Amino acid sequence: MDEQALLGLNPNANADFRERALAYFEQLKVSPDAWQVCAEALAQRIYSDDHVKFFCFQVLEHQIKFKYAELTALQQQLIRETLIAWLQAQMLNAQPEKTFIRNKAAQVFALVFVTEYLTKWPKFFFDILSVVGLNTRGVDLYLRILMAIDAEVVDRDIIHTPEEARRNTLLKDTMREQCIPNLVESWYQILQTYQHTNSELTCQCLEVIGAYVSWIDLTLIANDRFINMLLGHMSVEVLREEACDCLYEIVNKGMDPVDKTKLVESLCQVLQSAGFFSINQEEDVDFLARFSKLVNGMGQSLIISWTKLVKSGDMKSAQDTLQSIESKVPLMLQLLIHEDDDISSNIIGFCYEYLHILKQLVLLSDQQKANVEAVMLAVMKKLTYDEEYNFENEGEDEAMFVEYRKQLKLLLDRLAQVSPELLLASVRxxxxxxxxxxxxxxxxxxxxxxxxxxxxxxxxxxxxxxxxxxxxxxxxxxxxxxxxxxxxxxxxxxxxxxxxxxxxxxxxxxxxxxxxxxxxxxxxxxxxxxxxxxHSSPKVRSRTAYLFSRFVKSLHKHMNAFVEDILSRIQDLLELSPPVSLSRFAIENGYQMLLSSDDQLFIYETAGVLIVNSDYPAERKSILMRNLLNPLMEKFKILLEKLVVEQDEERQAILADCLNHAVGFASRTSKAFSNKQTVKQCGCSGVYLDCLQSFLPALSCPVQKEILRGGVRTFLHRMIICLEEEVLPFIPTASEHMLKDCEAKDLQEFIPLINQITAKFKAQVSPFLQQVFMPLLHAIFEVLVRPSEENDQSAALDKQMLRRSYFAFLQTVTGSGMNEVIANQGAENVERVLFTVIQGAVEYPDPIAQKTCFIILSKLVELWGGKDGLVGFADFVYKHIVPACFLAPLKPTFDLADAQTILALSECAVTMKTIYLKRGPECIQYLQQEYLPSLQVAPEIIQEFCQALQQPDAKVFKNYLKIFFQRAKP
Known part of the structure; x- marks a missing residue:
């Protein structure tokens, strides 16, 4: 092995060495036989460095995971022999391996197990057991291997492919047949040997039993010798937490309801006689948390058994099980009331299900009523905050208590279902x-x-x-x-x-x-x-602002006598002030903010609600609204003048923020109006038009454009909803400013405003639309053709969204019956617009935009495609729209398995159908004799296509078109 590269495995090695080690690992992974060097190093204990040994196991792990099938039978045998040789060596080592090496080795054993057990290595467990015997180190490794196998084969938190799931089922079935009794016997021997001398191994073994008990024959574990030993462990401080968890897994195992009741009952009797049912508040809380989980498991298991027995009609056994449940309630209550919330939280499931049983009973016994009352008192007590709860700076402990309170609320809701009268009386x-x-x-x-x-x-x-x-x-x-x-x-x-x-x-x-x-x-x-x-606390002030607005909204009919008093009392809270976070600026200007601007929004809305819903005549409402909004307009004017000359960027941002809040506050007051109380009826049109007059100059401010335009645009949206045609004179000026120095995002946000006006006022805005149409389109085209970095995904997305907005605008214009807006732009411009729609339908792989383009095309065909339609449009239909209906779906990017694309295809079908309805036989003739033959479509398919197109039911053609393109696509 490359000794120099291995030096880089040491955590303290420098970056160059570490990089070399990483490259070496990658090299060994792809090498066909390098793993054999690692196998030899492990089997013969060539290296003493822990990191090198771990490295060798990693190389083996990669080989088994990804390349095992490529190995010869001899090579696979070599891996098995290496692992056994390494295991034997552990019995002789002076020092045990580090934990991280043992865990990695266990993972490698588990990987070989899932690959080999069913075929080449059926004696896997027997071979391991024959090596390890009851040797301390060997037992430790054996138990780790079993837990690693559980992680590979059983662990429900790991998502397996269907193939892996089938393999895992087969592995478990084979293990049950061939070796599980032997494994269980080995566990018993380990527990018996080490329970008094090695708590770590004993706890490991208990963890293994807990993991395996869910899928093995329960009688192998739930028998006198095992249960007595486990119960004995419950009294040993270092073992009892693991023993508790193990018993919990045994109790949770699916079983026949009568047998489950007997099992739980026998466990409980032993635990009770050993004194576990008397909870000592001084008891170790970690153990009690596990114990309450065990009691919860026992209680819930009994309740499942009771439910099954009732369903099956075995009322005698159900009654016995109910008695068994009832006998656990005193213990449940002791745990529920425990001052440690973890202990209490672990028992809530049992408590909740028990109350569910009581809810189903026709009559409650005195004892059951007493139990309900006891749960109620426990819940009331446990809902109480601790002295230590930190309200000003809530951390993890506080968050956990909030979650725990939610659980208690569920119990309270369930108590209300069992006995509302009792709950009401107790709370009272x-x-x-x-x-x-x-x-x-x-x-x-x-x-x-x-x-x-x-x-x-x-x-x-x-x-x-x-x-x-x-x-x-x-x-x-x-x-x-x-x-x-x-x-x-x-x-x-x-x-x-x-x-x-x-x-x-x-x-x-x-x-x-x-x-x-x-x-x-x-x-x-x-x-x-x-x-x-x-209030002195900002948290209280903030929440109260919201609650106050809700209180006033719901009770506005009873507020008439207090309207002006409230308005005068909240006057100082409506101050337009810079954010308090920028205290230097705030102090200089003498501000002391009680509420954040978000909180002030609620106060402005509340003021609006009070004015609009008062019994005052329109003139008085108008005066009050003006008194509310005039200070905003005046302050807006002053701050805007300051912003225009301000050089400091930080102050610019503060001022722009402040101006934006002013617009937002005015916007929020308009939420008070309704269909019954319109702006006009309340006499408030004038004040809102004045607001518009005051706010619009911000659109031409040379700095902080994004935030100012955003605020004014939002206000315009509100005014289009609230005001009638009085808003229209302001739209041209606003549009002119918003179209200057545009970015893709500005335009994208401006178009919905134009769409809103078009949809609401239709013909009334036709002259304005005709005037703004081409300037808007030029601004859009200019941004779309602007070059951007090849890999700039954000810019690409902005352009895609702008393109969609552009097509949505055209759809709104054509859909509102205002085709003359386009028609009056001059032949050259009309043609340019039409070509962009064709381009959108065919060239861009964006099914949302394509769908919109086909909607526009079918609308234009409907409006202009008849015999007396727009001059020259019939030619355009045949030269461009008909081809678009074929070229778009034939594109490789047009995915017929995608839901959005299918919607686009559906609109494509509508377009074709509309052309046929407008042009009649001439359209069929063109398809049959010219266009479809030019695509090399077979005559019988052409015939079939034209017949489907002529069907009166549009659905027939839609369905046919999908099949047509599925067949046509390569």
């Missing part, structure tokens, strides 16, 4: 008890009390009194609790978790306020003062 008791003395209660108790009220909303459906309607005197429990929540003063509790829970709950139960609207002012004040939007 906890809630009222806590809120009576909230001032002196710890934050976690107050938070969980409100949280429980919040969770009832989803847990208990409306049919169980979870809604607020009917006689107030007979108010529901929920209504009472809501009244207590909003009148107790708990909103002033000084902890973010309680404050947030208060606002979340108030918004969840907004219907309560339609029944008792007298509480709205108090809650509004909580939202507006230091408890909500002016």
């Amino acid at each position: 008791r906890v809630f009222n008890g806590t809120l009576q003395s909230w001032q002196s209660a710890p934050f976690m108790d107050v938070e969980v009390a409100i949280r429980l009220l919040y969770m009832l909303g989803e847990a208990i459906p409306a049919s169980h009194g979870a809604h607020f309607c009917g006689d107030v005197a007979k108010a529901s429990a929920l209504q009472d609790m809501m009244r207590t929540l909003v009148t107790s003063g708990v909103s002033a509790y000084n902890h973010t978790s309680v404050t947030l829970e208060f606002f979340e709950t108030v918004v969840r139960y907004e219907k309560f306020f339609t029944v008792e609207p007298m509480h709205i002012p108090n809650v509004l004040m909580a939202f507006l003062d230091h408890r909500g939007l002016r």
